[in-house]
Amino acid sequence: MKWKRSERLVDMTYYLLEHPHQLIPLTYFSELYSSAKSSISEDLTIVKETFEEKGIGLLTTVPGAAGGVKYIPRMAEHEVRQITRELIAELSQSDRLLPGGYLFMTDLLGNPELMNRVGKVFASAFGDQKIDVIMTVATKGISIAHAIARHLNVPVVVVRRDSKVTEGSTVSINYVSGSSRRIQTMVLSKRSMKSGQRVLITDDFMKVGGTMNGMKNLLEEFDCELAGIAVLVEAEHADETLVGDYYSLVKLQEVNEKDRTIALSEGNFFQKGRN
Numbered sequence: 001m002k003w004k005r006s007e008r009l010v011d012m013t014y015y016l017l018e019h020p021h022q023l024i025p026l027t028y029f030s031e032l033y034s035s036a037k038s039s040i041s042e043d044l045t046i047v048k049e050t051f052e053e054k055g056i057g058l059l060t061t062v063p064g065a066a067g068g069v070k071y072i073p074r075m076a077e078h079e080v081r082q083i084t085r086e087l088i089a090e091l092s093q094s095d096r097l098l099p100g101g102y103l104f105m106t107d108l109l110g111n112p113e114l115m116n117r118v119g120k121v122f123a124s125a126f127g128d129q130k131i132d133v134i135m136t137v138a139t140k141g142i143s144i145a146h147a148i149a150r151h152l153n154v155p156v157v158v159v160r161r162d163s164k165v166t167e168g169s170t171v172s173i174n175y176v177s178g179s180s181r182r183i184q185t186m187v188l189s190k191r192s193m194k195s196g197q198r199v200l201i202t203d204d205f206m207k208v209g210g211t212m213n214g215m216k217n218l219l220e221e222f223d224c225e226l227a228g229i230a231v232l233v234e235a236e237h238a239d240e241t242l243v244g245d246y247y248s249l250v251k252l253q254e255v256n257e258k259d260r261t262i263a264l265s266e267g268n269f270f271q272k273g274r275n
């Protein structure tokens, strides 16, 4: 089949978007389209310029025989602010109020289109760092973790709060979740991570940060390195957060159960200046 340039551009763009953070040799495209490498290079220059102009992402090129091209997802600041506005509008609805100052978020966490965009926001914030694994704790953090992992092309590990035979031999630690103010256990299969891996931890909600801190402690048991922390919603609270550096998209400032009002604002994402 002879491919016209317009057909090559559409097909290679689709392939690049489907394979983020993956080095693709130019020979892959030249063989697929039966085209000279020089034509493929011209095609990729057009894609690169359009991606960068439209804020879709970066196309980096690695020279040499083992080289190739890699699509790095990026999100423009105005897009991140739009997602934050949508999240605030949704989370402000008074029927989301739950006893104890919690918000019902499960519908948002189950919205694939929204989670895909949230995943791309955090993936673009960490796209220039070495990330080997995305870690979260069951249950509500799982959809965010998979969304980030898809855009960074890395695996997800899910920490459990109970031990299961199906996990094989495990490592466990105890921690205090500020949200529940009770000692809980985190359990992770020994097969989940290798020593020295760099891990991005994520979750849907962070109050005092006890859960995040528990996952940080778990990394130490695996001799892994914390690359960063990304939470969808952080809750304003009197105590000092148990974790230092983190990114949040939305901040829950105040919940008034009597008046059934919820005050939210942008999280610290923009002050961190990484998008």
Ligand SMILES: O=P(O)(O)OC[C@H]1C[C@H](OP(=O)(O)OP(=O)(O)O)[C@H](O)[C@@H]1O
Pocket: 137, 138, 139, 140, 141, 176, 177, 178, 179, 180, 203, 204, 205, 206, 207, 208, 209, 210, 211, 212
């Ligand atoms: O910062 P902290 O004070 O520790 O609280 C944040 C925890 C609590 C809550 O999880 P749960 O609703 O307890 O559990 P699940 O995600 O399984 O619903 C939330 O999803 C975070 O994981």
